[in-house]
Amino acid sequence: MNTFMKTTLAALAVAALGVTAASAETRITYKSAKTGSSYYQMGVELAEAMKTGTDGALIVTIEESQGSVQNVMEVKARGADYVFTTPPALVGLAQQGKAMFDGKGDPKFDEIRALFPIPSLTMHFVMSADSGVTDLMGMEGKQILLGKGSFGATEGEKYIETFGLTDKVKIADAELSNAVAALKNGQIDGFVTAGSWPAPNVIEAAASTPVTVLSLTDEQIAQTGRTKLVIPAGTYAGQDADIQTTSLPVVAYTTTAMDDDTAYALTKTFWESKAKLGDTSPWWNGVDQDLMANIAGKIHPGAQRYYEEAGIALTDAQK
Template sequence: MRSLKLAGLLLIVMLFALAGCGSAQDDGGGSDDSGSSDNGGDDASSSEEVRVTLGTGGTSGTYYPLGVAMTEQIFSNVEGVSQSRAVSTGASVTNAQELAEGKYDAVLIQNDIAYYAANGETLGDFEGNTVDNMAGMTSLYPEDIQVVTTADSDIESLEDLEGKTVAVGDQGSGTEANANQVLGAAGLTYDDLTAEYMGFGDASQGLQNGTLDAAFIVGGAPTSAIQELGASKDVKVLSLSDEVISNLTSEYSYYTEKTISADTYADYGQEEEIKTVAVMAILVVDSELPEDAVYNMTKSMFENKDALEAAHARGSDITLEGATDGMSIDLHPGAARYYEEEGVSVE
């Protein structure tokens, strides 16, 4: 009887041992097969292609629809790019910061903000925080510096802003930096006027209710804040003098001269064309992206520009001839190679 119990116990032990061996073989075999397939596939893909995430701006702005068209209709078909997508962001300053962090592979950004970021200066966000992985791909369209007042105002030039209350943009913003520079080119400082730090919507309201005399608005004309003002009061957008324009374009590489047609705001009381300067919206990529991939992305964008024109009216401003106008940082070698082949200056 005792021998039968011992034999039974031995049988149970052997069955557990066999089950354990079988389980180990199954798990080990499955793990080896899966690991070999997945890792091998990833290595092969990463050595040949890149994924591009493009940081844009708010969904109601210009950057986002253009970015979606770029990623979904252009870059997604480019050799060397396995996947591309656009994401909504806080726009220029945020885009520069998060490009540095590796969150994006490309961003849409104002060229002055790109300059500050690449050089670690001027704006508080970048003071001493240089963005080292930023390279230019192309200039896109102008964002105009507009100094607006009401048609019944006695303000006719920048010099007339002395002693006035003027909205200069949110403190530390790109607009505020532009306002400071434009005033400086006219021989003025904030000490010569009452500077109010506020966004475009609040500035438009201030001009409507008379608490402001003038406002700096930076954006592609026609700009909605000026149109909103024009719905209740006739507007006057000032021209900058030739001297002020020359001072700005010679001192700051990111400004370009711009003339806004009188027709742009004719329905809102504007009677004359507007001579001013503009910063440029530009497309920036991570400098570590492969040269061939960026070359193909640049080439494809200009060969399929109709997709950008269909996405937003500003798409028609994007031209090969103006691809390096106002480019405030070094070009990516892939973009530079394409421009050199097409006879576009890369100086």
């Protein structure tokens, strides 16, 4: 064999190896929340878990989002590599063309499929111990910081109205980022925040001053129309009993455009990495098989394969 032929064959062999390596790597775009938020950080942690758990076969790129509605809307223009997070209720509204999706419907919304749950948005009503408040109705006459523009602020305002506390609670005019300092300095009696638990700002507040994180009764939770969630005793400093509160479930979704093997690998790697994720960030410990019941809609066939193998029961509506 002459030198030219040997060189040509060697080049072809290298090229073939390159094609094989490239085909073994699947790239995913993961769209969740604003940079700096806990949910963006979760995305970063998930990306690392996917890379490690698949030996680099799944490469996840995190993309900043302006919110869950945007995540759903982008399904119209995205392809098989798109994974996004949103509450299941928004998927239902999109598929029905209701509320914020009125007049903005698209057949692609019907192709949305769930993969796995992630930490829920959890309501926290945090009161200083000095305020003496031990239940929701005790907030009457107190100075409460709700913040502005967030889910927690909107939800907190709704609860104040629902439980007849409108005009009975003094709403502090300040940003939620100032809540811990304001509570410690006695400028406010409490604040309302929503996020995954344990929530960093609640951890900080409990570590710096005695606080009480309020529990809601079963009747109050039913009145809110939200999902009940229990924060275990000992989650926050000074918390010696479970906290009953409300939550908004959040789920990682894709569409039927994603192939079954990729959806299977994403779902399997998530659950098999969850314990290690929890060692790094405790909010992952709030995710367990019980949250599967919060997925109101169909689960991707590839993810279904994993759940069947793992012995995790799905409802008929999820299949």
